Amino acid sequence: MFFLTFVILVLRLKRWRILNPVSTHSLRYVYSGTSGIPDFPEFVAVGLVDEEQFVYYDSRNHRMVPRVEWMEKSEGKDYWDRETRKHIGWEQVFKNNIEVAKKRFNQTGGIHTVQQMYGCEWDDDTGTTGAHCQFSYDGEDFITMDFKTMSWVAPVRQALTTTLKWNSDKAYIESARNYFSQECIQWLKKYLDYGKETLQRKARPEVSLLQKDSSSSAVSCYATGFFPKSIVINWQKDGKEIHDDVETTELLPSGDGTFQIRSILRVSPEDLKNHQFSCVVEHVSLDEKIDKPWIAAPGINLLPIIIIVCVAALLVLAAVTAVAGFLGWRSKKKCKRINCGFCF
Structure with a gap:
């Protein structure tokens, strides 16, 4: 807990x-x-x-x-x-x-x-x-x-x-x-x-679009295997950038020195049928943006992706232990300054 x-x-x-x-x-x-x-x-x-x-x-x-x-x-x-x-x-x-x-x-x-x-x-x-x-x-x-x-x-x-x-x-x-x-x-x-x-190596992201099933209102854009960590993911509707109903998850390590991230577009099945949606990814490793159009493909199995994300989340939890704290007691020594703050 x-x-x-x-x-x-x-x-x-x-x-x-x-x-x-x-x-x-x-x-x-x-x-x-x-x-x-x-x-x-x-x-x-x-x-x-x-x-x-x-x-x-x-x-x-x-x-x-x-x-x-x-x-x-x-x-x-x-x-x-x-x-x-x-x-x-x-x-x-x-x-x-x-x-x-x-x-x-x-x-x-x-x-x-x-x-x-x-x-x-x-x-x-x-x-x-x-x-x-x-x-x-x-x-x-x-x-x-x-x-x-x-x-x-x-x-x-x-x-x-x-x-x-x-x-x-x-x-x-x-x-x-x-x-x-x-x-x-x-x-x-x-x-x-x-x-x-x-730190200055460059690994290209792999981009994929997935939907849990044809009745779902969410389409996920996965960018995986990229380095460095900085990346920009945007959604377009009929060629125009959109920001409403878009959620981007926390950046996660993939376990091999690269990173992964997911951007979720929540849109009705009717909109998916009547409009062209695409996920656009920018990364320093790319000569030009990756523009991945959404093509309906019902029945896609998300289990492998879910497993990857869960494993990455566990890695983040493990890394966080590196910033665990201390059992407090009052120091009687003189308080020293540090670069950003000193004694309360």
Whole structure:
């Protein structure tokens, strides 16, 4: 029960400004802390480049380690020692913050979580950059950085004290500005270069249109086996793009290093008969768009696709365990700043 709840909390954090979805690259870190949960690390930090995990730290091993071969080969002992020291400090910050939050919400026992996500994006076509930084408590927004005004915003009254504290520290605000506008982008480009054979490879999507049966009001467009993850899927009706009655599912890993996604068009059987519908896919691996027209084919068996999607969903659940939290306790050590926030 807790595991499924924790999945939801992590997914709630996945909201930030996306640049051009076809050519954008991203570097982000997800930190998680919990209280009241036995047999989990007290603190976990995960780093991701283009949504691929490349570094990992937890409070059991107290060591930042590589998760991909290209990262292990590219950085030496000094890098891993430095990152380990930083994350040991951040571990203490989280242990402090979860206790502070519990007091502000008048809570004692039970399961509670503090999560943070921060990072940057870079569009390698236009050079445009973006950034994101946010905290949640028990799965709800707690405090977020507004990068237009370079100030912290609190959606709940329990975070107002933190907002006033952080916004009054002008030196920290300026440090955060420099990190997100320059340093984070520089590290992102460096990591992309390290893993270019993996991260910058291109795999074409396979596109198929399926309908459960002829009486169903939904037609699904599946794009599978593509890399990198950024992809655009649109539906057209008689050659004109449509957006109503369209639902796109969460991007999922396929288990072989590629991704898959599904876009669902809900339309009446009469419309399917009287109009021409097609699914249009754009991806960096394609010289031109894939335009897949819908041709009625009753009696298609969706079982193989369902199995694939279910397996991919299980992989996502397994990956989410990498951002499990910690059993909270108050740290008496001095609270250290981090690139995006410090003590509540």
